[in-house]
Amino acid sequence: MRENTISLTGNEAAALAIAQANPQLIAGYPITPVTEILHILSQNINNKKMISQLILPESEHSAISACLGASACNMRTATATASQGLLLMHEVLGVVSGLRLPVVMIVGNRAVSAPLNIHNDHSDTMAIKDSGWLQFYAESVQEIYDLTLLAFKLSEDENINLPIMVCMDGFITTHELNKIKVFDNEFVNEYLPKKTNKNSLFDFDDPKTMGHLALPKDYQNLRLKLEQTIKKSKEIIKQEFSSFEHKMNLIEVYNPLASNFFVCMASACGTIKETLKKDSDWGLLKISVFRPFPNEEIIQILKGKRQVIVLDKSLTLKGNGGHLYEEVRSALYDQDNRPKIYGEIYGLGGKPFYPKDIKKIVKKYD
Amino acid sequence: MDTIKIIFLAKGGEGIKSISLKLAKAINSTGLFCQSFPEYGPERSGSYISAYLRISDHEILSHYPIKKPTIVISTYELQKYQKGVFYLVNSNQNIRNNNIIFLQAKKLAKKNNCPFFNFVLLGGLLTILEKQFNLDINEILNYFKKDLIISKKDFGLLSLGFIKTKQLL
Numbered sequence: 165m166r167e168n169t170i171s172l173t174g175n176e177a178a179a180l181a182i183a184q185a186n187p188q189l190i191a192g193y194p195i196t197p198v199t200e201i202l203h204i205l206s207q208n209i210n211n212k213k214m215i216s217q218l219i220l221p222e223s224e225h226s227a228i229s230a231c232l233g234a235s236a237c238n239m240r241t242a243t244a245t246a247s248q249g250l251l252l253m254h255e256v257l258g259v260v261s262g263l264r265l266p267v268v269m270i271v272g273n274r275a276v277s278a279p280l281n282i283h284n285d286h287s288d289t290m291a292i293k294d295s296g297w298l299q300f301y302a303e304s305v306q307e308i309y310d311l312t313l314l315a316f317k318l319s320e321d322e323n324i325n326l327p328i329m330v331c332m333d334g335f336i337t338t339h340e341l342n343k344i345k346v347f348d349n350e351f352v353n354e355y356l357p358k359k360t361n362k363n364s365l366f367d368f369d370d371p372k373t374m375g376h377l378a379l380p381k382d383y384q385n386l387r388l389k390l391e392q393t394i395k396k397s398k399e400i401i402k403q404e405f406s407s408f409e410h411k412m413n414l415i416e417v418y419n420p421l422a423s424n425f426f427v428c429m430a431s432a433c434g435t436i437k438e439t440l441k442k443d444s445d446w447g448l449l450k451i452s453v454f455r456p457f458p459n460e461e462i463i464q465i466l467k468g469k470r471q472v473i474v475l476d477k478s479l480t481l482k483g484n485g486g487h488l489y490e491e492v493r494s495a496l497y498d499q500d501n502r503p504k505i506y507g508e509i510y511g512l513g514g515k516p517f518y519p520k521d522i523k524k525i526v527k528k529y530d
Numbered sequence: 531m532d533t534i535k536i537i538f539l540a541k542g543g544e545g546i547k548s549i550s551l552k553l554a555k556a557i558n559s560t561g562l563f564c565q566s567f568p569e570y571g572p573e574r575s576g577s578y579i580s581a582y583l584r585i586s587d588h589e590i591l592s593h594y595p596i597k598k599p600t601i602v603i604s605t606y607e608l609q610k611y612q613k614g615v616f617y618l619v620n621s622n623q624n625i626r627n628n629n630i631i632f633l634q635a636k637k638l639a640k641k642n643n644c645p646f647f648n649f650v651l652l653g654g655l656l657t658i659l660e661k662q663f664n665l666d667i668n669e670i671l672n673y674f675k676k677d678l679i680i681s682k683k684d685f686g687l688l689s690l691g692f693i694k695t696k697q698l699l
Contacts, residue, residue: 171558173551282571304591336593340567341551343558434591516594 166348167409174308174337177344178244178270178330179204181312183214184352185268188239188359191219191230195249196282197334198272202244224249228256228267235265235327236374238364240316243267246334247274250288254295260327261296262390263374266319267327269297270312272334273430273477275513283514284334286429290478290487296390298328298397299455301429305342307452308332310410313352318404320357324397331454333431335514345410398456405452414458415451415465422447423470424529425503427462427492429454432475432510432517439519446526451488459495466496469503473525477511485509531587534663535596536655538581539604542570545648546605550581552680553652556673557585560666565590585665601658603651605635616662618654618695620647626698631658633698638690642683649684653691661699 172180179201182190194202208214219230224245231241245253250271260267275281276288289299300315302308308330315328332338347355361367365374378386398414405412418437424446426436433450440446449465449472451458466472474493476486484490489507496502508525511517540546547568554566563586570579582596601616602608611617611630621632633654639647659665674680680688 169558171555171564333593335569336567340565340593341554342565342590343563431593434593438591518594518597519592 166351167345168348169343169345171341171343172305172309172346173200173339173341174302174305174332175200175272175339176204177305177309177346178312178332179208180346181309181316181352182242182268182270183208184347184349185240185242185313185316185356186214186353187216187242187268189217189219189231189234189241190243191221191227191234191241192243192245193221193224193227193249195224195246196272197274197284197338198244198246198270200338201270224252225256228253228260228269231267232256232260232263232265235260235267236263236365238359238361238366240320240359241267242269242316244270244272246272247276247282247288251276251291254292257292257295257297257327259375262386264325264390264393265327266325268312268315268319269327269329271329271331272338273331274334281513282335284336284477285512285514286331286477286487287479287512289329289331293455293487296326296394297455298324298326298394298401298453300328300330300453301451302330302332302337303431303433303450303452305337305340306344306410307412308337309344309346310408310412311452313347313355314404314408314412316356318397318401320359321400321404323400324393326394326397331430336431347409394456398453398458401453401456412452414453415449415461417447417449417465419444419447420465424526425449425466425469425472426475426522426525427451427466427472427488428475429488430477432477435517435519436522439522454488454491457491457495462492462495463499466492466503467499468501471504471506471529472496473529474505474507476507476509479509479512533590534585534601534659534665535599536583536585536601536603537596537599538583539602539606539608540579540581540648541605542577542579543575544605545646546579546603546651547581549648549652550583552674553655553670554583555679556670559673560669562587563590567593569595600663601655603655605647605651607632616658618651618658620651624694624698631695631698633691633695635691638694639687642687642690644683644687647687649680649687650691650694653688653693654695656688657692657695657699661696
């Protein structure tokens, strides 16, 4: 394996990983803050560095529909979107996961309207968190690259066969340039599964139909099976993450012996790590895989702790704080020695999250 | 080393994001770590924008905009200058006032038939990094030359800014 250290922005890192995965079809409707991904891929195709087909249809709804069709024909497919674009895709997202079709989507997390805002929070991906797509959240440019490659590998795993979103913070990690380690094309080519015609709609030796009607006697069973598959995918993801060259985990723990913990996702985790001192009584549990939700792993780390502050970049808009707060609270509910759990909202619509904000929360709960 | 934190201030289209990214790439090609990111809204060209750059000898994990800079590079004169911060400001005069260097960057570029003066400021910044913060800039300059990430013309402008700022320091 050859590895190079280069400087890339988050968008460039995602585009590089997609280019190395060389999907047969890329369909997307350019949207801030991930427009650059489609620019780069379009240039690559134009310069014959990739042999993918790039479709720029009239909307995000059509883009994800094109991915659906291509994936049903067993083509490797990718797309990129954000915010309103992702919401416009919503109807088709459930069809992709329900049909168990692997598609990789890069999301540059961005606030949703109204009011109009092009900056970062997690409102877009949280709005579709239960659409049957697996969701990975990247803290850094390095993780954007790694998680994109892992997403291609895992979505096409025959025991998973599900679409995956790789989420990066819009205008934060999408536009940040940093030093990262990337693999050469040969390594990625060997790492990712070879595409075959197996189970394809175009396998004329084994003809089949897709998207047919499921009457009441079948529908519930099929949906329960989908949920079981998502649940079981956790172990496969865990194994793949730990055997990956740049080792990863479903969760990452900083200051494990601390009695007070932050729970957080994506780029803010880096700022928290740099703000908390090594010997502090405050730790961090970073969630890299939000779907499937790592319930057991969270319980293992947080049970018996004094208190947990869950930091959310999205609101449920039902007076209950943020989405991650609800998930963590639910995971710990049955534990006898569960900690006190509080929720804090930060960074909506791109509001910067400074070390002083972290220190303020520590002071409030200390 | 203490992390060097740089803020670039400009109007969209003046190429400040571009020089920030190029400098970060060059610094990353040495043994150091460098992070660069811009801050702007949907309006882009002509509106006020910022770019941020952190230089360190260890991995940079933070992702928030810089509030307490070590150096500020600006394409326009500012109303306030903070104490303890090093400034390089495009101006109508070449003069040093304590930690503030006013440089005729635009005029220098125009003299060389170039409407853009971002590389003159980059040259000035390299002087400050070398003289005030003891950064070895030879590898950075070699990277610019060897990897051709900046054109010969831009390198000429960078050299002008470098020399002029050195005189003012």
